[in-house]
Every structure is written in C-alpha cells, then in structure tokens.
Amino acid sequence: MSSFWTDFLRNHKEKKREHNPLELLSRVPFFEEMNLHELKVVEQILHCREYQQGEYIFHQGERGLGMYIIRKGVVAVVSEPDNHELSELKDGDFFGEVALLDDSYRSATVRAKTDCTVFGLFQPDLAALIERDHRLGLKIIMRVARHACQRLRVSNEKIISLSAELALLKNSATSDLK
Amino acid sequence: MSIGSIRHKIHLVTLFTVVILLLGLLYIGRVAEIVIVAALLAYILDPVVTRLERYGVSRAAATTLIMFGIMLLLVVVSCTLVPLAFEQIQSMKHEESLTTVQGVVSLERFLQKFAALFGLHQISLEELLEQLKGGLVKKLPDFLMKDSVSILVGLIMVPFMMFFMLKDVRSFKKYFISLVPNRYFEFTLDLIYKMEQQLGNYLRGQFLDAVVFGVLATATLWALDVPYFLIIGIFAGFANLIPFVGPIVGAFTASIAVIFYQGELVRAIYVLVAFIVLKLIDDLLIQPLAVGKHVNLHPMVIALAILAGGHLFGILGMLLVIPFLGFFKVVLEEGIATYRKYSFD
Numbered sequence: 089m090s091s092f093w094t095d096f097l098r099n100h101k102e103k104k105r106e107h108n109p110l111e112l113l114s115r116v117p118f119f120e121e122m123n124l125h126e127l128k129v130v131e132q133i134l135h136c137r138e139y140q141q142g143e144y145i146f147h148q149g150e151r152g153l154g155m156y157i158i159r160k161g162v163v164a165v166v167s168e169p170d171n172h173e174l175s176e177l178k179d180g181d182f183f184g185e186v187a188l189l190d191d192s193y194r195s196a197t198v199r200a201k202t203d204c205t206v207f208g209l210f211q212p213d214l215a216a217l218i219e220r221d222h223r224l225g226l227k228i229i230m231r232v233a234r235h236a237c238q239r240l241r242v243s244n245e246k247i248i249s250l251s252a253e254l255a256l257l258k259n260s261a262t263s264d265l266k
Numbered sequence: 267m268s269i270g271s272i273r274h275k276i277h278l279v280t281l282f283t284v285v286i287l288l289l290g291l292l293y294i295g296r297v298a299e300i301v302i303v304a305a306l307l308a309y310i311l312d313p314v315v316t317r318l319e320r321y322g323v324s325r326a327a328a329t330t331l332i333m334f335g336i337m338l339l340l341v342v343v344s345c346t347l348v349p350l351a352f353e354q355i356q357s358m359k360h361e362e363s364l365t366t367v368q369g370v371v372s373l374e375r376f377l378q379k380f381a382a383l384f385g386l387h388q389i390s391l392e393e394l395l396e397q398l399k400g401g402l403v404k405k406l407p408d409f410l411m412k413d414s415v416s417i418l419v420g421l422i423m424v425p426f427m428m429f430f431m432l433k434d435v436r437s438f439k440k441y442f443i444s445l446v447p448n449r450y451f452e453f454t455l456d457l458i459y460k461m462e463q464q465l466g467n468y469l470r471g472q473f474l475d476a477v478v479f480g481v482l483a484t485a486t487l488w489a490l491d492v493p494y495f496l497i498i499g500i501f502a503g504f505a506n507l508i509p510f511v512g513p514i515v516g517a518f519t520a521s522i523a524v525i526f527y528q529g530e531l532v533r534a535i536y537v538l539v540a541f542i543v544l545k546l547i548d549d550l551l552i553q554p555l556a557v558g559k560h561v562n563l564h565p566m567v568i569a570l571a572i573l574a575g576g577h578l579f580g581i582l583g584m585l586l587v588i589p590f591l592g593f594f595k596v597v598l599e600e601g602i603a604t605y606r607k608y609s610f611d
Contacts, residue, residue: 153452212459220319
C-alpha cells in the first residue's frame with residue numbers, strides 16, 4: 089500500500105516537474121541559484137521548439153546563435169563528415185552554450201534521437217535582457233563564461249596528460265629501438 | 267505523410283495566411299496607414315520603454331507611463347500651440363491684402379521683366395493668388411469637417427494599436443518565430459535581430475532629424491520675422507523627411523508667405539538662402555550624427571518611390587515610402603548576408 093502511494097506521489101511529482109519549465113531551468117548550472125522571479129524572466133526569453141526523431145537541430149559548420157536545453161527527449165552529438173557519435177544528451181542537459189559568447193560556427197551536428205522538446209536561449213534575446221536588466225544578464229553571461237573556462241581547463245588537463253603519455257610512448261619507442 | 271511534413275505544411279499555410287492578411291491590410295489603405303503609423307511610433311518609442319524597464323518597471327507599466335506622458339504632452343501642445351496655429355490660420359481670412367497686393371505686384375513686375383525676354387507680356391498673379399488664398403481658407407474647414415470622422419478614428423486607433431505594439435512586441439515576435447519551421451528558425455531569429463538593429467537606428471535617426479530640422483527651421487523663420495513661422499517650421503521639419511521635394515516645398519512655402527504678407531521680394535530671397543544653409547547644416551551635420559549610415563538608394567529609385575507613394579497614400583505615402591524602401595533594402599541585404607552563413611540543403 090505504502091509503495092503504491094510512494095509510486096503515485098513520485099509519478100505525480102515527476103509529471104509536475106516535467107510540465108514545469110522553471111523546475112527544469114533551476115537544474116541547469118547557469119540558472120541554478122536564481123530566484124523564482126529571475127527564472128520567470130529567463131523563461132520569457134526562451135524559445136520552445138519541438139523536433140521529430142531524426143530531425144537535425146543544427147549542423148556542424150553553421151553559424152551558432154545560442155544554446156539549447158533539452159526539456160524532453162534524447163539527442164545525439166555527431167561529428168561530421170564521418171558521422172561519429174560523440175555523446176548522447178537527455179532531459180535537463182544542454183549544448184551549444186559557447187555560441188552565446190561568440191559568433192563561432194557549430195563544432196558538431198546535433199540530431200534528435202527521439203521526439204524532443206528543447207528550449208533555446210539565443211544571443212539576441214540575451215543582449216536584449218542585458219539591456220533591460222544588467223544584473224541578471226551579467227549573472228548568466230558570467231556563468232556561461234565560467235562554464236566555458238571550466239571546459240577549457242579540462243581540455244588543457246587532457247592535452248597535458250595526453251602529451252605526457254605521448255612523450256612516454258616516444259621514450260619507450262626510442263629505448264626499444266636502441 | 268509524416269507528422270513532421272504535416273506540421274511543416276501547417277506552418278507554411280499559417281505564414282501564407284499572415285502574408286495574405288498583410289496584403290489585404292495594404293489594399294484597404296486607410297487601415298494600413300493607421301497600422302504603419304502606429305508601428306513606426308512604437309518602433310521609435312521602444313528604447314524609451316526599455317530604458318524604463320531598467321529601473322525595475324514592468325513592460326506594461328512602462329508602456330502605460332509613456333502613453334500618459336505622450337497624452338500629457340499632446341494636451342500641453344493643444345493648449346499652447348494649437349490656438350496659436352488656429353489664430354495664424356484665422357488671420358489668413360481677415361488680414362487686409364494691402365501688403366499682399368504690394369508683394370504680388372513686385373513679384374509680378376519681376377516676372378513680367380523676365381517673361382519679356384521670352385516675348386510674354388500678360389501675367390496677372392494678383393487674381394490667381396487671391397483665388398488660391400480664398401480657396402484654401404474655404405476648403406480647410408470643409409476638409410476638416412468631411413474627414414473629421416476618419417481623423418477621429420485615426421486619433422483613437424493609432425494610440426490604441428501603439429500601446430499594444432509597445433507592450434506586447436516581444437510576445438508578437440516570439441509567436442511569429444514559433445511559426446517558422448525548425449530548419450530556418452535560427453536563421454530567422456538572426457535576421458530579425460540584425461534588421462531590428464539597422465532599421466531601429468535608421469527610423470529613430472530620421473525622426474530625430476525631422477524634429478531637429480523642424481526646430482531649427484522654426485527658430486530661423488522666427489528670427490527672420492516670417493509670418494506663420496510656427497506652422498511653416500513644423501511643416502518644413504516633416505517635409506524634410508521627403509528627399510529632394512521636401513526641403514524645396516518647405517523653402518518655397520516660407521518664401522510665398524513672405525511675399526503674400528510682407529510684400530518684400532528681397533526678404534523672400536533671404537528666406538530661401540536661410541533654407542539652403544539649413545539644408546547644408548542638415549546634410550553635413552545633423553543627418554550624419556542622427557541617422558548615421560544612410561540606407562543608400564539611387565536618386566532615380568527615390569524619385570519613383572516618392573511618386574508611387576504619393577499616388578497610393580497621398581502625403582503620408584510620400585513621407586513613409588523612403589523608410590519603407592530602406593526597410594526592404596535592409597531585409598534583402600541582411601537576408602542574403604545571413605543566408606550565406608547557414609547551410610540550407
């Protein structure tokens with residue numbers, strides 16, 4: 089009996105969460121510590137889009153205008169032209185955030201693996217938000233920049249460890265030859 | 267047929283309907299005029315509302331405040347300037363035409379000397395001008411009476427539409443973007459943003475230029491003691507929005523007023539020279555500062571557009587046709603530039 093109620097309540101809670109975009113937004117690192125009012129303001133500038141299974145969200149090499157947050161569904165991040173799947177993202181995950189900071193081109197293609205609902209946050213809307221609410225706009229930009237820095241740091245560490253591994257391999261190859 | 271293609275077709279039908287509705291509005295003419303004027307005013311005032319939002323005021327409250335501000339300004343203007351303007355119009359009716367006759371006679375003499383070079387002798391301007399003046403004074407109240415209903419509708423509908431355009435512009439934009447198919451969605455968003463930047467600066471610049479030119483023209487005419495300086499100055503400011511024709515019309519109106527009521531040809535020439543100087547200041551100083559980068563159009567295109575605008579929508583058409591040509595040019599240029607950055611297949 090108690091398990092029925094636990095399941096019922098959990099299902100109800102999950103459904104409520106699924107239908108409440110603010111709940112989803114509060115789980116995204118960029119908006120984590122924002123209050124309800126700020127989350128509502130952010131929600132107003134988001135664009136809700138629906139994609140069919142197999143539909144492309146964007147292509148590698150296209151100009152990027154902003155980031156997407158997955159509300160529901162699964163997407164694949166694919167490297168072209170070999171069509172190699174780099175990662176799979178699901179509810180609450182986000183991608184393309186670097187395009188919020190610069191006019192760079194998309195580094196990979198993103199395709200919907202299932203029917204998807206995503207939120208899009210784009211440069212023009214963020215710029216307009218900064219114009220009317222400096223504090224909130226700056227908060228978002230700072231977090232996106234921090235996130236990009238974090239990624240850069242991780243990439244640097246990877247490069248350093250890979251370089252070390254490569255040096256080791258070179259050394260062992262030279263000693264083997266000797 | 268997949269759900270995706272059905273949805274794509276629904277989107278296309280919706281867009282098609284919107285385009286048909288817009289074309290219908292343009293065909294109706296008067297409605298289009300109201301929508302265009304309201305949209306232009308909303309566009310010009312948008313940064314003011316956004317600035318108010320910075321102080322924590324909601325969009326709705328900021329729009330309401332701006333509308334109240336405008337109404338207050340209109341009431342103040344109505345109480346101060348309108349009686350003065352009416353007084354000036356009324357005086358056209360009653361003023362003794364002694365100076366007029368003197369002015370007309372001196373102009374007539376000048377023209378007769380000039381015409382004699384071509385073998386022409388009989389020029390009677392006095393009669394012609396009296397007829398014109400009488401006709402104008404008679405026709406003005408008739409025009410106001412006949413068009414009073416449509417003027418009243420415009421006076422109510424323009425602020426009404428302007429209020430909602432200002433308040434809900436973001437929702438309208440978001441809704442429009444939601445209709446665009448996924449494949450062209452980011453491209454459309456990018457295009458709208460760039461168009462807004464270019465067009466907003468251009469329209470606000472033009473408006474600022476008209477206001478500054480109007481104020482300068484009024485001040486100059488007042489300094490030169492030109493009769494009806496206020497009406498002519500405001501008229502010259504707005505007329506300046508029409509390329510080529512506008513400044514000439516403004517200058518000639520002022521000169522004719524001087525000839526009519528002061529009877530001095532030399533003074534009329536001073537007024538013409540003053541307008542040339544004003545136009546130079548406008549071209550070299552005000553326009554580059556206010557409008558910045560011009561929406562460059564070929565003079566031939568401008569001339570044809572003014573003729574077409576005047577033919578379709580009268581004076582308002584002549585005033586609005588260049589901003590609209592600029593709008594389409596920006597749409598086309600930005601559209602092509604943005605399209606190249608996206609790989610549509």
